[in-house]
Amino acid sequence: MNIKAVFFDLDGTLFTSSRNVAATTRRAIVELHKNKILVGVATGRGPAFVLPLMETLGLDFAVTYNGQYIFTPDEVLSTTAIDKKTLRHIIDFSKKHGRDISLGMADGVHGSGLLKFGETRTAQVIANILPKHVSSLTKNSFKNIVRKIKPQSHHLTSHIRQPIYQVIMIATSSETDEIMARFPDLQATRSNPYSADLITKGNSKLKGIEKVGQQFGFDLAQVMAFGDSDNDFDMLSGVGLGVAMGNATTGIQHIADYITDNNNSDGIAKALAHFGLINFKHADSFISKDQQFNQVKEFHRVMDGQTQELPRVYLPEEAGYRASFKVEEIVEFLFAASNRDLSVFDDLTAQLHTAIDTASRKVKAKPSANQADTLVDEADALLDLLYFTYGSLVLMGVDPYDLFNTVHKANMGKIFPDGKAHFDPVTHKILKPDNWETDFAPEGKMKQELDRQIRVAMSKLSKTKDTDEDV
Structure with a gap:
């Protein structure tokens, strides 16, 4: 079967019960992309x-919104809004029958505090604690308490001036058909027992x-889709390969x-x-919550053929190599800061030599702990370096x-x-494929992105100035 795209439902599928994405899933998505397979989600959740x-x-x-709002990182592909007349009927119905509703918009879901609460981790914990045979009276009393804390919005009609892509209504499965008539x-x-x-x-x-x-x-025959609940029925039965989660x-x-x-x-x-x-042999390799770390780890896995899974210290010779890369x-x-003026550059490098000597004396003068922890000290220094780098960018x-x-992407383009990665037999530096400069050299793309950031910043400053002048 020639699978070209994989889609995941979110709750109960892509998300674990703690609303996280499993490390193996994150790794799988990276490998799918490496194998030229597209990856997306198909969910009742909204774009925001x-x-x-x-x-x-x-x-x-x-x-998103069960097919009502479809987008990529760069553009909106398709939207289907619910017509205004129907929305007014729904709002009137909800008021008359005391049914909490929320309205799904591009910027989020607005309306019922009870529905929003039902999606929180707190509500899930409570639902797991309450016994299954709890009485309807107890359930309704609990709902009324939540409504007092998080009441239904009284401004739903004003919301429908904007496009509404989905309405979420509190209703059991037995009530749904009668309501939809x-x-x-x-x-x-x-996708859950308490709302439609x-x-x-x-x-x-x-x-x-x-x-x-x-x-x-x-x-559709080239799609693999994952799901767990009733709103995944058409999706799993209609694609080339439908996968149900064990839950x-x-x-x-x-x-x-x-x-x-x-x-x-x-x-x-x-x-x-x-x-x-994908290849599941790397299942024991940990994945960080820091996605940029994961990208660099993938680079090293491809380039070096291995990664380090158990924390360990750098030996002196290794530390010297890593430090030389950073220097x-x-x-x-400093050369960039000198604007390629060699006399200025020489002054800056001389200052750097002085700074290294000063730092060396400072470190030597520090009182030594009775039991030094090399792993902690190395990690602390590298994280401080990372923090300073972010500070410089700030x-x-x-x-x-x-x-x-x-x-x-430029570094991965060296494959x-x-x-595989190829290395110079003398210097052991990574070699670049013939198409690297044309397809992967980063400088041009970096300039485009920096120019974009400047335009956005200038636009914001201009708007701020106009507002101050109006005042």
Whole structure:
């Protein structure tokens, strides 16, 4: 099967029960991209919720609000808003029957405090603590307490001046059909026992994935999708390979092509490995919450053929090598600061020599601890160096995020067509493929990004100035 794109549901699938993304899943996404497979999410959540996740995981696209709002990191591909007349009917219905609702907009979900509370970790903890046989009276009393703390918004009508892509309504599964009979232009989909997502009839996660495929050159037969709840039914049954999580509902497991382990036990990575899309042999390699660290680790895994999984100290000779790499970059920084004026550059490097001598005397003069911890001392010094580097960027007014990604892509571009790094036999420096300067050299892309940051900053300053003058 030629899989070109993989889609994940979020809650209960991409997320563990603690609302984190498993380390093996993060690694799997990196490997999928390395294998030229596109990665996205298909969820009932909105774009505002998904966007930070998209940036953190490097996702290619997102189908949100159950197919009503589809976007990439660079553009919105498709939107389907619910018409205003239907929205007014829903708001009137919710007021008349005392049903909490929330309205899904591009910038987030607005409305019911009870629904928002239901999505929090606190609510999940309480739900796990309460016994399954708790009475309806107790449940309703609890809801009323939450409503007093987080009441339903009284300004829903004003919200519908903006496009609304999804309505979330508190309703049990047994109540949904009766409610939906009142709104023939909508359909309901469910991802939890206490609420229904109302969207435009005929739309779905599957339709959203199909739209993405039209833009990116793949069809549904070339899609692998993961899910766990009832709103994943069409998606898993309609794509080429539908995978149910081990924690999925019985109905979802019944229609899936394959059932993997649960969301807390590396279910995603295991299924991807089972079908040959990734190699799961690196499962014991840890993944940091710092995505930039993970990118550099991937670079070293490819270039060096190994990574260090157990914390250890640098021996003196190794530390000298690593320090020399950093000094070279510091000297390049000074050369840039001198504007290539060699006399200024010589003065700056002389100051650097003096600074090294001063720092050496300072360190020697420090009182030594009775039991020095080399690992702690080395890590502390490197983190201080990292902190100072970020501080220098702060004082430059430069956002490093996209610049770092550009440098990382440039470094990964040094891999040759055989999938390996090549080294100079004399200097042992990494060699660059013939196409590196054309396709991966970072300077041009860095200039474009810095020019963009300058334009944005100047625009903000101009608006601030105009506001001050108006006052």
